[in-house]
Amino acid sequence: GQQVMQIPQYQHVQEGEDFTTYCNSSTTLSNIQWYKQRPGGHPVFLIQLVKSGEVKKQKRLTFQFGEAKKNSSLHITATQTTDVGTYFCAPAYNQGGKLIFGQGTELSVKP
């Protein structure tokens, strides 16, 4: 079946440093969504990527979808303490509604 690998599992950074998490699939994706979960909270939708090579930005966050639509990344520039949380990718394989999540990357930011 389809599998997605998200790396790294944990990332500890100093405030102001950059952060990147990667999501890699063994098969071609239809699209990919990204979510953020604050400690003690529930996942919240950030963005969806659909097109090959697509790049989208939300302030300090940059999302990319690979040319082959098998991988994606989320990059945060100059992290802040408000960025703390776990970031999940949720790739879609056109399976009629089934949405599987990556393992998540837990980001901690030291002030």
Next chain:
Amino acid sequence: NAGVTQTPKFRVLKTGQSMTLLCAQDMNHEYMYWYRQDPGMGLRLIHYSVGEGTTAKGEVPDGYNVSRLKKQNFLLGLESAAPSQTSVYFCASNEGSYNSPLHFGNGTRLTVT
């Protein structure tokens, strides 16, 4: 607009007991999902529903049953709870395709002793 509401918020069960988790959404969403979240394991899909009266298995369906008798409600049942089912359970819904963002409830923290 309440969005996705899960009840209860917390529950402690003894091994072998049964319970039902309720998820209700007021957004007229077609698809609903149940996930469990364990440390280091991310979010794992238990069961999902693509419409009233339909259910399907996810990644980790064993030990759980679900029902979607009404479009706005999705129930998750544990017939005989086991300590391995200690987890945080999240319900989610979306408009009706894998392209639609998921809206999550606040979660139910279940402990099985």
